[in-house]
Amino acid sequence: LIGSFLLANGVSVVVSGSLADLTQSRWLVIGAFVWLTIWNLIGVFSIKPSLIVLYFFVRAMQGLAVGVFKSTAMSMFGRIYRPGQRKNRVFAAMPAMIPMGFGIGALQEGAFSANLEWVFASSTFIYLFRVPATIWAVPCLRPSASVALGEALSIKDFNFLGAAVSVSACGVMIFGLTQGAPTNWMPYTYALVIVGVLLFIAFYFVERRARRPFIDNRLWKTSGFLPLIVSYFLGYGAYVGAWMFYAVRFSLTIQNRPPIIVSCYLIPISVAGAVATWLAARTLHVLPGHYILIASMIAFSLGPVFFFPQTVHTSYWALSFPGIILRTFGPDLSFAAASIFITSNVPKSFQGAAGSLLITMQNLSSAIFTAVADTVGERVTNSGGYSLDLESLRAIWWFSFGSAMLGALICAVFVRILRSEEKEHMQ
Template sequence: MNTKEDDPSLHDDRESAAVEVREKDVNSRPEAFKTTFQEVLCVIVTCLGTATSSIPEGSFQVSLNDLASDFSVDGGQLVWSVSSIALASGSFVLIGGKLADCLGKRHMMVVCFAGFSIASLIAGFMKSYVGLVILRAIEGLFFAPLIPAGASLLGSIYPESRRRNIAFAVYSSGGAIGYIVGLFTGGISVLAFSWKAVQFFTAIFFGVVTIVAFFVIPKDPPLDKVQIRKVLKELDYLGSFLILASFALICFALTQVDATERKWQTPYIYSLLIVGVLLLIVFILVEIYLAKDPIIPMELWKKKDFGLAMLVASLTWVTFIGILGYYPMIYFQYVRRWSAFHTALAALPMGIMGALTNVFVGVTFHLISGKVLLIGGNVCLVGATVVWATLDYHRSYWLGPFWGYILCVIACDITYNVCTMVTVTAVERKNQGAAAGVFNTILQLVAVVGLSLGSVLVSAKDPYYGTPEQNEHPKELFHGLINVFYLGIGFSGLALASSFFVHVGTSGNAEAENTIENLASG
């Protein structure tokens, strides 16, 4: 005869109660925050850290025509106004992640917000195009650590829970929100003043964010000066230089080819491309065999799902940022001859849908597996590239570009959310900043490669691309852009196929905890 204590139903009730208490605890406000108001502001600040990359991107993309007229540049040279900031940040974000783990997330974020503001202010006074490109690269150096520092901060504060999912969704929405802000500040600034007003707005806005960040981000643990000196001494400076030099040479060769008379037969073009590829191989060998403290945590690559998730994210990002982010702007401003503000309005649905997608992922990630989300997102990406590639010269915005924008941003934000979660849970907490740095570095650099490859493909169809006669031949330019969108179909198709092999469960419930444990153990 069973006693009361042996009653199976009573045991089940106790177990259910224990699970309920545990879930309540992990979903409560973390002790690092004194009030909910501080928590909300802190999460918003991390979101704005992500937005530092998309605000300059959106604002400059809608002001390309004004920028080209002011400095008399076109074609591949114009790409550098966008790609320089991505190239610099992509090359520095690895060290930035390491520094955030070493020096403290709060210290790093406050300093970088302030530096970004100052660099933006100075860039507004530039009268040389080369000087502007250099200042924008400096902006990239400052915002590079903000992205991994924000991810690492949230990853260290929040345990696995639905509250964490929402916090990361807000963090990830910075790209979409920043893009909206960038589009409208760029459009309004060019309409009322010039591209310089974009830089001044950015400087003022992030100056205010710097002050808010100083007060709301939880204080870091006391710094160990001996450990700091050790980390700074052992930082992989050689690896950082090699990755920067490699991608700079590769991207310069790809973007400059359309500006040369002999194209690929120009000796310095293919020479620099070969040297860039060789430096990339040397970088990989240095990270594996020579670096004492590699800027890429090697433990990441032992997790097969991280590698697959990174492949999916890279293919999605090179399509979204490198192709569907930049070249549709060329289409609107140079083919359709729309104003900067009109172009900003055309791209607005992308920002709105991006914010809504992040909310959707945040509230459903504990119910829908990451694999299903990735597959669904990349189905949308394939649809977006097909819409743009089948565009005819006079198709209505509402029958073509509108749906292309809606679909591509769904894919981008779903992929970023899921793959960020995979990344920060694949390593120990002390290495989360470095891991997030690896993730965002690869995304930034593949985006630059996408921009550069696009320039090559446009010039293959349009002999006037990058010349003073470019604007006199919009139909040739249009066919060159379609060439780029076909490349997007190839990348997005590979992203979709790869999504089926990624094994990522839900996040924020008991099933997710088991999934994360399995992921962390390889």
């Protein structure tokens, strides 16, 4: 289930980021909302054991649209706002929508847990009303002119070979990783991961020869870029792939809380996300960005710290509540700092592609860390089969904690991000 969404999401992000830079990005957003409306409506009729394949396909089709939203938003905001305080505030507000949406979605699913088809039905109505709102609100942005090519960009400048290789690499690797633990790492899963790695290597050489690569090649040579990506990969993977899912699982399966109660447990994420957004917007032009990134890595590590001592009877308010609140600062602060750094170090015509790189790291880290965490839990559990007990969950949280702290160490030693200043886009 997770793999079907991540696979499609990762594939669409890679392609749609560059498409948003080269075409009318407004129509990509409108099309994505129409696409989500259609597939949520189909999802209403797919919640049946006999239609499980259709249900996985529906989740994949939803992942395609969500990937388009992410990369297109990065492209549009990156082109509209030049580096400075306004851009800081906008890019800090973007990650705040994630915890807000997560909290609302958790309440929605908890409320309709007895009638799951209404999760899709209610979402269908929401997206249906968003289509005309998008037509009215989203501006038309022409593709930026390329200084290197000396002409206005269009779809003919799209790197089709690079798209094919990168889509194949992301698809094969994510599928292999998400299938690993459920199939007890059968030989074909190892083969898929190896093929994915080889395709990523091939993508590197394709990009070097491309007339217009997906990512401006100057970004790879920017001081601190690779350590930043590695630390972001470790922190985000530790959060999504090795903590969030298992924290919810702890409340549902270990403490046996009803789904609607667990949904209410997650409401503070929305509030904490808004506070983190305000904090990031106010500090990106005051403090060096690597300080904010280090703080986000420490926040990533605090979730497991508050869950290590938990037992079956631990009160939510004693440990889960502060752990959830503090951990939420991680993704918001890290995304704001990393996205400002990346989009400010590429030309205006590469904003969507640069944003898609960051989102691709999110998808890959989520898939890789989920696969590793599942394997760790399966090896440690004493419950037999694939049922994770408390000891296996703690082992997964230790993995999450160690990864986040390693990300903080890498950032502290190798990453230096200057304070954000008012300036024009790179040429």
